[in-house]
Amino acid sequence: MNNHSSIDLKAARIKGGVATDQRHDSAHKHVTGQAVYIDDMPEPAGTLHGCLGLSTVAHGTIREIDVSAVRSAPGVVDVLLASDVPGENDISPTGRHDEPVLADGKVQFYGQPIFCVIAETREAARRATRHAKISYTELPAIIDIGELDPVSSKLVTPPLTLKRGDAKAAIADAPRRLKGQMRVGGQEHFYLEGHIAMAIPGEDQDVTIYCSTQHPSEVQHMVGHALGVPSHAVMVEIRRMGGGFGGKETQGNQFAALAAIAAKKHHRAVKIRPDRDDDMIATGKRHDFLIDYEVGFDDEGRILGVDFMFAARCGFSADLSGPVTDRALFHCDNTYFYPNVLARSAPLYTNTVSNTAFRGFGGPQGMVGAERVIEEVAFAVGKDPLEIRKLNFYGPNGDKNGDRNVTPYHQTVEDNIIHRVIAELEESCDYARRRRTIDAFNANSDIIKRGLALTPVKFGISFTATHYNQAGALVHVYTDGSVHLNHGGTEMGQGLNTKVAQVVAEEFQIDLDQVKITATTTGKVPNTSATAASSGTDLNGMAAQNGARQIKDRLIDFAAKKYQVPHDQIVFLPNRVRVGNQEIAFADLIKQAYMARIQLSAAGFYKTPKIHWNRDKGEGRPFYYFAYGASCSEVSIDTLTGEYVVERTDILHETGRSLNRAIDLGQIEGGFIQGMGWLTTEELWWDDKGRLRTHAPSTYKIPLASDRPKIFNVVLADWPEAHEPTIHRSKAVGEPPFPLGMSVLHALSDAVASVANHKICPRLDAPATPERVLMAVERLKAEARRRA
Amino acid sequence: MAIKTRTEIRFLLNSETVTLKDVAPDETLLDYLRLRRSLRGSKEGCAEGDCGACTVLVGRLSDGKLVYESVNACIRFMGSLDGLHVVTIEHLGGEGGNLHPVQQAMVDFHGSQCGFCTPGFVMSLYGLWMRSPEPGDAAIEKALQGNLCRCTGYEAIVRAAKAISSYGKAAKDPLAAERSRVAARLQEWRDGSRVEIGIGDARFAIPGNVDDFATILEAAPKATVVAGSTDVGLWVTKHMREISPAIFIGNLDGLQTISEKDGVISIGAGVTYTDAFELLSKRIPAFGPLIDRIGGEQVRNMGTIGGNIANGSPIGDMPPPLIALGATLTLRKGRKRRTIPLEKFFVAYGKQDRLPGEFVEAVHVPVPAKSAKFAIYKITKRRDEDITAALGAFYLTLARNGMVENIRIAYGGMAATPKRATAVERALTGKPWSAATVEAALRAYAADFTPLTDMRASAEYRALAARNLLRRFFVETQGGKAPLQVSRTEAA
Structure with missing residues (x-):
């Protein structure tokens, strides 16, 4: 991005500062095919290729592994088994030692990696893999969580309980009460670029890994453990991912570890890029949940007490299931105040792939539970669900009934703007009139029914593991005034690098194209957190700003001394610096500083203030702040087949003082569609042997362009600046828009409900495939006939 | 020779x-x-x-x-x-150089996020823009059915697609020039x-x-x-x-002809969905929306109707409607040709009536008479670019007195092969074409089909939806104002 010709020394405003709509820094490279992903890098001569050999039973002990025919297949160089792991055969990201690199003695899901073929070509490795003969003693396998007991069944990690007031008593004493269960499905990430790692051996114990990962530091640690070498021997680099969505937070460890082991063993570069099917079978997904709920409420529909059990299919190991199921509980309130609440999680062990992070990280599942409860109450009292939503919102700021703003985890909601968001959206989308129009339409249409729903979102921002809320950055200013920016965040398409570069450009008051964005590498910024939890810009933007400020402070000290002016008379103007009465080009000042031996490089650092969390007590302030939004969707369903289309969606979503509205708009639109896909057509389907049968885009259906709402209005609510001093008062926008997709699920439910005159709650589970919609229609029709 | x-x-x-x-x-x-x-x-x-x-x-x-x-x-x-x-x-644009209009629009409208799918989108949009410089939403969506994006939600890409022509004229494109x-x-x-x-x-x-x-x-x-x-x-x-x-055989002109003679459309085995679209959808309009939902544009540009038949899949989308229309198949071995009813070709799962060395040369499709009713309904989890869960095709002629004269119903996804609903047909034939007849005939489905449960749909859903398609066919033959299908193209 270094283009010196564009500098305008008289500019009133730099090009590309904060709060401007900058295109993605790699947009030109994306559209020309010149953006380099790991599989596009030139391979070192002699590069070998790996392919995983996967378990063909869901649970069992391995009696014998015979890979002799694999070894003798054309092009095969080696076959790695668990015994070939020189260090620890474990890649458990939370240190629970429950996830081997390669299965050792037992297998716990269909598709678990048992061996890894290393061959001269990827094709040879793939073909050879099929020649393995592995015999098992099969054990009973737990595939579904439907028959498990959330209290007594085996868990992969300790559960969490959130408790405020006395939910059971409140429910028992409530004028009305009901209970039910909801199933909400998992989700495949379907990043377009699958997992990939390339390891290049170095001298001594060294190895360099290029890996499509959101968490280079963790890859570094895992590779170090697997090789049995210190972290300093392992360098991990990633310039960009072709999508991550949480699927590359921990799941890249396996490929990186195996590539590194083979690379060190054979002194050759090794690349592992699984086929899409293997990627989908062998790596984790969003957790599916069974949510049991019981709620007590009054005749108006005001919730008095609620009791939740969130049981999740975690798979065979913990991975991130602990924090994921925790976050489900942290969001079981969504935007609602529960006077009395008990919420428990059950991270259940199953013989399926270990589920992992996915945009929202359990939060959306928690919110879906909250919205189901709202819907149940609405049907019970015979009101529009929107009325019940509004009735139960957290109190507004400064409300005289100030006690309606404490969450189930005892954090006070201080920045609540949901009332205004909902009011504005309700108005702009013409909710009331359309509700009447839809009723009239449905009265005259037997087969096609319309539905409408407006759902809110409140999403907690911060890693709930408090120590992850730190970040580092490395800023160099070169003698020509150009800036090299590096930070611990990773670019997966979300525009993080663009935003952080805008922050640095703003800080130095130089044009954006003077800031070079560089690949994330553990060698430049150490001990980083995953780029996750929507925190990328909040943390790394702050760290980069801090780095830039250190250099700026040194420049100011230098200029004050050299030109004998007070510090406050040194001002950074666009591409120049005013020192007393004169203006000096930024690059010139840098040259002078260099000649005076001023350090022009800085390591920036940031840690989020205020947050703390006591998991044992279930109390604290896990979130620095909340992000809010709402969406309203209208759908048409076909009551003969369950097929549907989304007629219209209106979104109002909060961004704080947006650093880049164009990028934020993309996050909101994309997040909504992804959330809609999760709740509609994206269905994971295991057969009775525990085989995932939806393991490719032919069988697993993410939304297409033609699944977008026919009318799609998205507005950024940037009127409220962030309540807390976040980076330029912007707000995180990665995950919060994802649950906006809930409005589609509830609109479908509303359309289904119309077949029984809105008297019966459809209890529509997710994903609401055409099949589930049709079956719900049939159920309601039958129930209505019975009642009539 | x-x-x-x-x-x-x-x-x-x-x-x-x-x-x-x-x-x-x-x-x-x-x-x-x-x-x-x-x-x-x-x-x-x-x-x-x-x-x-x-x-x-x-x-x-x-x-x-x-x-x-x-x-x-x-x-x-x-x-x-x-x-x-x-x-x-x-071949389009390059580093430092000017971007192609398709690329510039994608940049300016923020059509890329992670960028991995982007070259594919650019190429699909390029193809669209060359033949249709100012496409509407429906044309854009159709051109992009075969392109998945997981980041953008497509909105920005569609905005870019609509703007391409403001960046340059398709006629001046380098490919047009050469x-x-x-x-x-x-x-x-x-x-x-x-x-x-x-x-x-x-x-x-x-x-x-x-x-x-x-x-x-x-x-x-x-x-x-x-x-x-x-x-x-x-x-x-x-x-x-x-x-x-x-x-x-993709290059064989002799297999790529599609023509109509004496009310029969003959489709060479090498005719792609794209090439068949115009004539087929004009003469038998129900094929238009069906073909639009087979694969994505890329697949329709490559895939052939002959291949869809020859591979014998129980979920191929063309055989059921062709069977319902009474299509015949010409098979050829060396110089010998034989023509059989299409439905006889599908013997059992994975087994077709094709001799060693024999190939499908053409399929012949009778165009239904104006008085006949013909409909195709494809059911999928996702509307576009999805493999059929169940597909029903219905061909009906009524006698003057309103009795069912001739009805042929064929389904995909309901059995091991594309299959006629013969028991249902029997239950309808010779009866008045009425709601009561249809409701009574629904019981015959159990004799025709025992569908399976798989990742696309459960047996229960298939059975129910298949019956409902007959109901829909009946309702559609009755006219009326209320919408009978959800539609992508009609605005709310």
Whole structure:
């Protein structure tokens, strides 16, 4: 991005500062095919290729592994088994030692990696893999969580309980009460670029890994453990991912570890890029949940007490299931105040792939539970669900009934703007009139029914593991005034690098194209957190700003001394610096500083203030702040087949003082569609042997362009600046828009409900495939006939 | 009949003439581009023709005219490229240089986020813009059915697609400028010779004409016949099956004719969905919306109706409607031809009435009389680019007195083969075409079908939805104002 010709020394405003709509820094490279992903890098001569050999039973002990025919297949160089792991055969990201690199003695899901073929070509490795003969003693396998007991069944990690007031008593004493269960499905990430790692051996114990990962530091640690070498021997680099969505937070460890082991063993570069099917079978997904709920409420529909059990299919190991199921509980309130609440999680062990992070990280599942409860109450009292939503919102700021703003985890909601968001959206989308129009339409249409729903979102921002809320950055200013920016965040398409570069450009008051964005590498910024939890810009933007400020402070000290002016008379103007009465080009000042031996490089650092969390007590302030939004969707369903289309969606979503509205708009639109896909057509389907049968885009259906709402209005609510001093008062926008997709699920439910005159709650589970919609229609029709 | 033989394929790759002798029958275009040529702008996202990250354009002569179509390089075999023009993302714009209008629009409208799918989107939009410079929403969505994006939610991409023409005129595009030169080159290459490449278990042939194909196949009855490779491509990329010896027939003009005579449309086995669309949807309108929902644009540009029949899949979308229309199939072995009712072709799961060395040459489709009612309903989890859970096709003629004279109902996804609902037909035939008759006939479904549960749908859903399709067909024959199907194109 270094283009010196564009500098305008008289500019009133730099090009590309904060709060401007900058295109993605790699947009030109994306559209020309010149953006380099790991599989596009030139391979070192002699590069070998790996392919995983996967378990063909869901649970069992391995009696014998015979890979002799694999070894003798054309092009095969080696076959790695668990015994070939020189260090620890474990890649458990939370240190629970429950996830081997390669299965050792037992297998716990269909598709678990048992061996890894290393061959001269990827094709040879793939073909050879099929020649393995592995015999098992099969054990009973737990595939579904439907028959498990959330209290007594085996868990992969300790559960969490959130408790405020006395939910059971409140429910028992409530004028009305009901209970039910909801199933909400998992989700495949379907990043377009699958997992990939390339390891290049170095001298001594060294190895360099290029890996499509959101968490280079963790890859570094895992590779170090697997090789049995210190972290300093392992360098991990990633310039960009072709999508991550949480699927590359921990799941890249396996490929990186195996590539590194083979690379060190054979002194050759090794690349592992699984086929899409293997990627989908062998790596984790969003957790599916069974949510049991019981709620007590009054005749108006005001919730008095609620009791939740969130049981999740975690798979065979913990991975991130602990924090994921925790976050489900942290969001079981969504935007609602529960006077009395008990919420428990059950991270259940199953013989399926270990589920992992996915945009929202359990939060959306928690919110879906909250919205189901709202819907149940609405049907019970015979009101529009929107009325019940509004009735139960957290109190507004400064409300005289100030006690309606404490969450189930005892954090006070201080920045609540949901009332205004909902009011504005309700108005702009013409909710009331359309509700009447839809009723009239449905009265005259037997087969096609319309539905409408407006759902809110409140999403907690911060890693709930408090120590992850730190970040580092490395800023160099070169003698020509150009800036090299590096930070611990990773670019997966979300525009993080663009935003952080805008922050640095703003800080130095130089044009954006003077800031070079560089690949994330553990060698430049150490001990980083995953780029996750929507925190990328909040943390790394702050760290980069801090780095830039250190250099700026040194420049100011230098200029004050050299030109004998007070510090406050040194001002950074666009591409120049005013020192007393004169203006000096930024690059010139840098040259002078260099000649005076001023350090022009800085390591920036940031840690989020205020947050703390006591998991044992279930109390604290896990979130620095909340992000809010709402969406309203209208759908048409076909009551003969369950097929549907989304007629219209209106979104109002909060961004704080947006650093880049164009990028934020993309996050909101994309997040909504992804959330809609999760709740509609994206269905994971295991057969009775525990085989995932939806393991490719032919069988697993993410939304297409033609699944977008026919009318799609998205507005950024940037009127409220962030309540807390976040980076330029912007707000995180990665995950919060994802649950906006809930409005589609509830609109479908509303359309289904119309077949029984809105008297019966459809209890529509997710994903609401055409099949589930049709079956719900049939159920309601039958129930209505019975009642009539 | 002596035929000239070549031992190399030749094609244009962007601006370069490529001549290749060392090509395996199962070498894909994507691997060739990425591994052999280090042209790594085209990406592999799925290797099964579903995600579109590998989309390139292929230029071919169709009735003497040069047309460029989007295809999936991941399931396109090199052997099928003889005499064609391959255009990849590297042919458009470049670093430092001016971007192509398609690319500039994508940049300005923020159409990329992670960027991995982007080259494929650019190529699909490029193909669309060349033939339809100012497309509407429906045309854009159709052109993008075969391109998955997980980041943007597509909105920005559609905005970009609508704006492309404000950045430049399709007529001034570099490909348009060199059109006549390329067409002349491709024409010159059509020398009618047979191509034979490889030896042993890695060989393939490209017949010089249909007679030559018949000769080759008769001599090598176990050969894999590859037309559009939208199915065979996956045998290689997913199942790693050997396809040698392969016979690539995608270039045979003699199989690519579609014409109507005496009320019968004859479709050569090599006619793609795209090529069949115009005539078929004009003469039998129910085919329009069906074909629009088969695969994505790339698959429709490659896949053939003949292949959809020949592979015998129980979930192929063309056989049920063709069976309901009473279509017949011409099979050919050497010089011998026979014509059978299409429904007799499907013997059992994985078994068709095709002799060794025999091939599907054409399907003949009677155009229904104006008075007949004909409808096709395809049910999928996702509306577009999804494999059928169940598909029903209904053909009905009524006697003057309103009695059912002739009804043919055929389903896909309900049995091991595409299958007639004969018991249901019997329950309807000769009865008044009324709601009561239809409701009574629904009981006969149990005699016709015992559907399975799989990842696409449960047995219960299939059974229920299949019955409901008959209800829908009945309601649609009655007219009325209320909408009967959800529709993508009508605005709310």
